[in-house]
Amino acid sequence: MTGSAALPRDLHxxxxxxxxxxxxxxASLTTNPLLLLLVMGSATVVVMARRSGHPFGRSFRLYVLLALLTVVLRVVFRIVFGGQEVGHVLLDLPEVPLPDWAAGVRLLGPVTSEALLAGLYDGLRLATIILCVGAANSLANPKRLLASVPPALYEIGTALVVAVTIFPQLADSARRVRAAQALRGGATSGVGRLRRFLVPVLEDALERSLALAAGMDARGYGRSGGATARERWTTGSLLLLALTGICVGTYAWLDPTAPRVLALPMLAAGASVAVLGMVSSGRRVHRTRYRPDPWRGPELVTAGVGVAVAVLAWYVSHTEVAVAYPGVDVAPYLSPLALVLGVLGTLPAVTTPVPATAPVRREAAA
Structure with a gap:
């Protein structure tokens, strides 16, 4: 890359x-384990190539562990609650009798290979989604993300940013607590070490969250006390009408028996009123635009790759059903289009600039 894309900077x-x-x-549009593994690999490659040295850049490992735990739990649930007699029985567990009010629910029973594969496919899909969210948390600066949220969505944006930064804060707290305990010594195994580790990590993460909230409140972030009663009534009425129109339009669009005039026209009207309401609400929230994040070619390429991957997945799920949703009785395979879909996600690893703060490598520090 040449020009501004070659200069180290944090992507939007x-x-x-x-x-x-x-x-x-x-990932949500397929259960093909090969395609899911490719998507997971794409996310991992990009994170390893473009994560920064900030604390949130070290949180990807927690998401990997959570994804592995999700797969294991999904398979275990299939064994415990999904016993079935149809298929190739691998393990014949005794079925636990349940009362009449639990009819339709089976506890244990025969475990078939088809049930295990179905649980594995579902678990891989959930794990891939978790890994993609973890990749975004490890690459995107949460504070800059909050600054990029439109003023009208201040409350929602603040809640979302605080929610998605839980794991990064836990990762940074765990690193610092582990380093402090290594210097102090003490119990190195067993329940004592776990208690000495978890309590400081949770306490530190909670204190940092409270400090962030207190700092935002002290600076008057998102405060709109200067709005008049008329402005509040206007904004509230517009947003309420927009919500009603969107709900009615969505219901009519999903229900084929409803009048068509209540479907897309009502959705369009609700969306238009929502835009007016957000514009009116955005005028009440004043924020500084000091040093805004630029939106340049690498940002367009990265966002375009995400949109292209989603569109290709939708196309594959509708035109190549056997590839997107393979049965548990046949071996999964990939078509050329599905292979392109799985590899396309790695493109930001080479088209985006190196982050301004590179992670500290152990071999470099030695």
Whole structure:
């Protein structure tokens, strides 16, 4: 890359989230384990190539562990609650009798290979979505993300940013607590070590969250006390009408028996009123635009890759059903289009600039 793309800088956080949401959307449209593994590999490659040295850049390992735990639990649930007699029985467990009010629910029983594969496929899909969210959290700066949220969505944006930064804060707290305990010594195994580790980590993460909230409140972030009663009534009425129109339009669009005039026209009207309401609400929230994040070519390429991956996944799920949703009785395979879909997500690893703060390598520090 040449020009501004070659200079070290942090990519716009919305570009990373658009890319990650595109990959997560593709994962939700398939149960093919090969394609899911390719999507997971794409997310991992990009994170390893473009994560920064900030604390949130070290949170990807927690998401990997959570994804592995999800797969294991999904398979275990299939064994415990999904016993079935149809298929190739691998393990014949005794079925636990349940009362009449639990009819339709089976506890244990024969475990078939088809049930295990179905649980594995579902678990891989959930794990891929978790890994994509973890990739976005490891690449996008949460503070810059909050600064990029439109003023009208201040409350929602604040809640979302605080929610998605839980794991990064836990990762940084765990690293610092582990380093402090290594210097102090003490119990190195067993329940004592676990208690000495978990309590400080949770306490530190909670204190940092409270400090962030207190700092935002002290600076008057998002405060709109200067709005008049008329402005509040106007904004509230517009948003309420927009919500009603969107709900009615969505219901009419999903119900084929409803009048068509209540479907797309009502959705369009609700969306238009919502835009007016957000514009009116955005005027009440004043924020500084000091040093805004630029949106350049690498951001367009990264967001475009996410959109392209989602569109290709939708196309594959509708035109190549056997590839997107393979049965548990046949070996999964990939078509050329599905292979392109799985590899396309790695493109930001070479088209985006190196982050301004590179992670500290152990071999470099030695």
């Amino acid at each position: 956080p919305l570009a990373w989230w658009t890319w990650a949401i595109g990959l997560a959307t593709a």
